[in-house]
Amino acid sequence: MSKPMNSSQIPKRTFDAVIVGGGGAGLRAALQLSQANLKVALISKVFPTRSHTVSAQGGITAALANVSDDNWHWHMYDTVKGSDYLGDQDAIEFMCRNAASAVYELEHMGLPFSRLENGKIYQRPFGGQSQNYGGEQAIRTCAAADRTGHALLHTLYQRNIAARTQFFDEFFALDLIRDDEGTVLGVVAVEIETGEASLFESRATLLATGGACRIFRHSTNAHINTGDGLGMVLRAGLPLEDMEFWQFHPTGIPEVGSLISEGVRGEGGYLVNKDGEKFMQRYAPNALDLASRDVVARAIAQEIRAGKGCGEHGDYVHLKIEHLGAEKIMARLPGIRELSMQFAGADPITDPIPVTPTAHYMMGGIPTNMHGQVVSPVRYGPEEPTPGLYAVGECACVSVHGANRLGGNSLLDLVVFGRAAGQHVIEYLRENPYPRPLPQEKVDQVMARLARWDKPKGTETVAGLRDEMQRIMQDHCGVYRTEALLKEGLAMLDKVEARLPDAALSDHSKMFNTARLEALELENLMAIARATLVSALARTESRGAHTREDFPKRDDDRWLRHTLYFQQDDQLDYKPVRLKPLTVDTFQPKERTY
């Protein structure tokens, strides 16, 4: 077995700021920093336009009032309610108040939004949107056909080309370097093509590594969504927040997982069971098919359980849009039609699309404040910033999505907090102009982690263990949960995790060794799966996407608080929800119906 390389052997690159992740959040933050003439490196394990933001379909939510009467206060109310009151109201106010300017900014950058007859940005209705604090359906989601994520990601990448951002494409970040006082001093990353590690030293490090739904067997997420930033944070001794909350999107294509946008229902599509019944009227008599995602996902799961699912195994329901007509489907939902034909064998112009609840989005993540600073309980309070460390986007938990994210709020989160964090990094760098000494032994630890995979022989494979973990999470931590199920899942995960040290690669090459990457990704996934099960087991209530059959009610007295999970001894801690907004009055928790 080869010895860990001495850190002095790995080259060092120095930047003012390093961003890890080239999706919407990372690119938006990078743009802010590049335009401020700072020396910024953007590290991404894939070429940036391959990031998962590209798969976002339906749109980005902002109360532009281009179609229906609207304002950000209503958007804020809907988001707080959608979060099942677990969202932090100061951050939610910040996001909703800045939504319109963020969308206009994207338009000015060149994003090819679809247009209304009057030339303004096209908006469509989405789930959980209302006028007047719970009244009529609002029409709030701004769209570029049903490829809004593609449009947004490419536009931001293009702006970064113009701003001459320095990209390190196909570099895989391994770990943060954090000194004994807790300051983050950069990351160690491997250049995938050469297999060589280097140290990216920087006074500010921003994680924008996206989600981690690949802990589940079926998910809408790209293969690359392995939560690498979350693994890095856990290994640095910092907590993760609200990891029990994973959104199951009501409409994924069975088995394959590909997302069928909520925009389909926004444009007038509806769900039916095997009897052809529009069953949503029994679950959400007012909002019907445009209830919140957690509500619709549970409704579908109930129908399937009651034997009312479609198909041979009765394990999905149908989403119908034939009545919209070919012309509207081609104009507004061309990507959906393509996906449905490719992966479900159904042309929605004539046939219903088979759909089933599918893991889609991680509401939890790296705890941050609304400036993107990573916060944790240290000495004086539950939310002390970690010097030099930021997180933005799906990997972060601000928390604006609380227990359940509203559709269209994810792309918004990326750009609003990407910009805010970029802005804060600029100030932070001004106040912290000096580099700090780098602890060599920390770099050596990272190199040892990498060298572990040089082990010549083992009894387990990465693919085998990953498959087992994904099945455990799928079967034990899905839409419906119970103590018994979660406990069993955790016991099974314990065993799989215990076998991880016995895994070895058969490919020990250096150049573009994707097997090694998958091994490193599995370490991150495994840690996140554990955080999820432990957090879910402890929360003995049902809130948003976390549905405990043994505790079917929301319990605000005990559980109106955020979970914090630490890797060491699976320790849990809690912190209060920030109920006080910045300027407006608190939306007091009340019963949530649609």
Add this chain to the structure above:
Amino acid sequence: MRFRIYRYDPESGAAPTVQEYELDFDPKGKKVLDALIAIKDTLDESLSFRRSCREGVCGSDGVNVNGTNVLACVTPLEGLKQPIEIRPLPRLGVIRDLIVDMAQFYQHYRAVKPYLINLDPEPENERLQSPEERAELDGLWECILCACCTTSCPSFWWNPDKFLGPAALLQGYRFIADTRDQSTNERLDFLEDPYRLFRCHGIMNCVEVCPKGLNPTAAIGKIKSLLVKRAL
């Protein structure tokens, strides 16, 4: 199922080879990428390829299957003649196995200044654009930069360093066609070149292979007619 897959190990110093794999796999409803992953997971961990979204929107997994450039993730296995021959995209340097060096391709993309240029003061709200004006961008902005088109183009094979190729030209036209862009003249100046643009001879391989159903040849034709109009 039987596969013949191009293999190249840059560390061995050996010439590229074609390796045969026999995979026990039910192809029903599955794509080429599913088979590649199954081979990697169960037969040969060292087989290397790029992948991300697995649904035809990120553009990572352009490969050549039985002689045609495709995205592995949306190409059905059913109906493919066996042994299924999988090779890297043509003409680009191979880094390893099915992974090609995209640097040249990205360089051409950057060369067309693929971003909106508009020096007017930013308006308070959105810039207006009619649905008809916006429709001019359809079929242009959806490009996923997979390089299937460019690497299928004989003109690119002959002059990969000088001819921009269909993907970059499509993006060049995407901004010319955008009513919000103010740089049409400069963009045309740059493209008016015997190699960058005019090496396109309308062979239309790009149209045939584009996994998104886009038509770079038509966009190139529009650039050419704008140049003619401008000259008159």
